[in-house]
Amino acid sequence: MWARWVLAVYLIGFLEGSCVHILDVARDGIHAYASFPQVPLQVFFVSLAILDPLVAVLVGLVRREGVWLASAVMATDVFANWWGNRHWLQDDPARLVWLSPITFFGLFVVAFLLPLHRTVARTASSPQTAPAA
Structure with missing residues (x-):
């Protein structure tokens, strides 16, 4: 049962992220993240509209594959946000509040990587269609 709740949180988080990134790219195109001076970060954030x-x-x-990709995306996303915003955080540490949701969600996703992968793998090898806990 726990795995269903974890998957639901994953789904909610990634659907929210999808909406944010798709709307950003729809509004501003490939320059949606031009506020980040590093081109690799801009490319990564635009790619999140697909990832x-x-x-x-x-x-x-x-x-x-979804469990592994979720962890890879969130680890990279958290790192990219902290790296890209590091100068603002030095100037105004109160901005940590702004990075808290993505950081906590990223930690949640990575923390459940192995237990969720094991549960999903067991489910895939059994005739059930949803993970049991």
């Missing part, structure tokens, strides 16, 4: 929905689909289908 976040992909993770949501794979997690919604209860695929092991």
Whole structure:
């Protein structure tokens, strides 16, 4: 049962991220993240308009690949946000509050990587269609 709740939180988080990144790119195109001076960060954040929905689909289908991709995306996303905002954090430490939701969600996703992967893998090898806990 716990795995269903964890997958639901993953799904909600990645659907929210999908909406944010898709709307940003729809509004401002490939320059949506021009406020970040590092081009690799800009490219990464634009790519989240594709990666976040992909993770949501794979997690919604209860695929092991979705669990791994979710962790990779969130680890990179948290790192990119902290790296890209480091100068603002030095100038105004109160901005830590702004990074808290993505950081906590990223920690949640990574913390459940192995237990969720094991549960989903067991489910995939059994005739059930949803993970049991």
